[in-house]
Amino acid sequence: MLRRKIETQLEAWRSAPKRTALLVTGARQIGKTYIIRHFAQQHYDHIAELNFIENPDLVALFDRPRDAKNLLMRLELAVNTPLVPGKTLIFFDEVQRCKEMVTAIKFLVDDGRFDYALSGSLLGVELEDIRSVPVGYLTELDMYPLDFQEFCWSQHIGNDVFDMLAECFAKHQEVDEFIHQRLMELYSKYLVIGGMPAAVDSFVANGSVADVRTIQENIKREYRRDISQYARKEDRLHIRAIYDLVPSELNNPNKRFTFAKIEKNMRFQSVASDFDWLVNADVAVAAYNVDEPCTPLEMSKERNLFKLFYNDVGLLTGSFLKKTALDVLDGNPDINYGSIYENAVAQELRAHGFDLYYYNSKKLGELDFLIQDRNDHVLPIEVKSGKSYKRHRAMDNVLAHPEYHLNTGYVLGPCNVSVEGNVTYLPVYMAGMFHNE
CATH class of the missing domain: 3.40.50.300 (P-loop containing nucleotide triphosphate hydrolases)
Incomplete structure (x- = not known):
């Protein structure tokens, strides 16, 4: 079990x-x-x-x-x-x-x-x-799909490891290098397998990625059947189109959803309820743009500007070619994991009680995520998948802005824990260390 x-x-x-x-x-x-x-x-x-x-x-x-x-x-x-x-x-x-x-x-x-x-x-x-x-x-x-810690439990990783991670997170200490590499390997598996129990059970039983992909596709078919059965008849085609467009939209440079992809000259007002349907049905996770990265984030949310993620990263990775899944498992450095990393982080933060926002300014740049903790502090988060994770112009600009009063920012990527100035670098598997339940 x-x-x-x-x-x-x-x-x-x-x-x-x-x-x-x-x-x-x-x-x-x-x-x-x-x-x-x-x-x-x-x-x-x-x-x-x-x-x-x-x-x-x-x-x-x-x-x-x-x-x-x-x-x-x-x-x-x-x-x-x-x-x-x-x-x-x-x-x-x-x-x-x-x-x-x-x-x-x-x-x-x-x-x-x-x-x-x-x-x-x-x-x-x-x-x-x-x-x-x-x-x-x-x-x-x-209830949500398995988060990374629950996935690690299925791989016989005990709580002592995550207690150690919590201490490293709190004290900004490096994770032991052997443990760090092992967790990065497990995270690569998680990006492919995801957190749907049937997929994880299958992988634990036989280690077959092909079987996992079949399960993931069956789950997506079931979600599409739910759209046909439960959504209003006049909305079904748009909702189905939005759901199927998520992987390609996340691969766009700004990852923001483009309404014209659904139908030519489409405007947000005509499909707003269709996006809401997917989020309220718990099959998608939304991150909304804000005018300013200041508390309360909800007050400056722009309903018509958002990024949409699948509720499970495995369903996203399973939408791509088999070679992509193999490259993720092998840690191929030539692959852009940006959308996959972001989906995994969005899924983790949402499961840990956060509403998700992002910030995009022509002058300052784009922050991947903004979350608001229990003390009403706004935490900016950038997700980086490559070796250039220390390049974050938007983070630097926003932290330096005198009106925003943001004391620290976080970069999640393929790195160990370190601190430079007011930026804390964390391994991407530490997304689960942020809690707001």
Whole structure:
């Protein structure tokens, strides 16, 4: 079994003094169902699972909110598992097909006899218009593809290594060279395999990159089917086109999305909701341009200027030719890893609780990412994939600007830890050291 960080959050939910229902959200194929089943097997004598896709007739049982007595009678008739108070987890899966279940959960939580978990995909899209989200009755946990540390766990790298990395990050100390090289090799694998559990499981089992690419393509096909099934009919072609354009747009010099690629003379206003659909469905990660690199970043966000990334770097690398994947694995110095590195960093920062922004000025240059930490400090980040990682004109210009008051910048690249002036250089695998959960 793949070890996941969300297990700690599940333990915290179960031990909380005030019990709520658990809602695990995230993209399809990231392991939501599996992790809830595994958690239930460890902590409950019984698990009653209702899947609204596998058994669509169940939707009619919860077509409108009812009292707890009525709902529980319906549940007893719908499952073959004994419902033992205090020892049973009732798990509603694929709840995007039964929106009223999320509203009705408050009656069951108030009843208090059982614990409840809910999960589903595209909840940011399908539950957007729900009539009454039961505030105070749901604990919502976001789940993502495996980050780099979780991938390393699958490769038998223990927490002691990451404790050491955290210390090096905090003290700006070099990582032991042997460990650094080993982690860079693992990172190259991660860029190809990514963090989708099925892909990682397959790679752990047989080491075949070809099998991994097949799994990745199947996942993307499933995402495209979701677009056809869940998006509004008039939006489907544009959403599909946007999703398929992400790899080529990230390979553009400025990586900013060009609307004309979707359709000639296309304007942002006509497709804004289509971009939102992909982000809200958790299959894409957006970084928005800001007017100024100053807190609060959200205030100066420009909605019509953004970069779009896949939710998993492996899906991006799998979109390229097989030779590209082999070059990444081999660390071929002649390959430009820029878009792949940036996607991996965007994915990692988003999973660690950050909203993503970037800054682009004709006068000062472009910063790849801006994030805002828990102390409301703005941290500029540049991502470099080549040997010239110490060339960063935009970073130097922004740090020197007297009105921005930025004390330090970070460069993530194929390097070890070092500090020069107010710029800290970090190995790209240390993107996970930034936390904002």
